[in-house]
Amino acid sequence: MRKLNKKTKRKLRNRKKIKKVSRNRYRVSIYKSLKNISAQIIDDKAKKTLVSASSIEKEIKKNKKNKIETSNLLGEILAKRAIGKKINKVYFDRGSNKYHGRIKVFADSLRKNGLEF
Numbered sequence: 692m693r694k695l696n697k698k699t700k701r702k703l704r705n706r707k708k709i710k711k712v713s714r715n716r717y718r719v720s721i722y723k724s725l726k727n728i729s730a731q732i733i734d735d736k737a738k739k740t741l742v743s744a745s746s747i748e749k750e751i752k753k754n755k756k757n758k759i760e761t762s763n764l765l766g767e768i769l770a771k772r773a774i775g776k777k778i779n780k781v782y783f784d785r786g787s788n789k790y791h792g793r794i795k796v797f798a799d800s801l802r803k804n805g806l807e808f
Contacts, residue, residue, distance in 0.1 A: 702787035712782045717741060719769075719801065719808070720784045721794060728762055728793060730769050732778060742776055744769040762793040766800025774805050783808045 695703075709718070713735065721730045729745035746752070746761050751768065755761050773779070783801075788794045802808070 698787045701789070705785060705787070709782065709784055716808075717778055717781045718784050719781045719806075721786060721788065721797065723788055723793060726758075728758075728765060728797065730765065730797065732769070732773055732781060741778065742769060742772045744772065758793055759796050762797040763800045766797045767804050770801050770804030770806050779805060780807050 718733045718735055719730060720733055722728070727746040729743070729747070731743035732741045733739070734741055744751075744765050746755070746765055751761065751764055754764060773781070783798055785794055785798075790798070798808075
């Protein structure tokens, strides 16, 4: 049996918790690289992306100051797009990322702008 590293353990633990919660809600999946961050709201039953936002988009790039402010802005934009499509209850899939820093700022921004999770 091979030894798992911390990131893989966190990913598996998070995925196990998500399966319990994922009944009738959409999933907010987040991807973070060193420079950019992107998120999308996914319907797992239909296997389709409903709403997405990324720090590569023009409207976000022109307001870009630092990474934390970009995450905050991205959360606002994704929440507004989701509410425009009448999505207000979701669950948060942080993948193998810690709930810390940019991920936490993004999640707080989603909550502040009307999404429940």
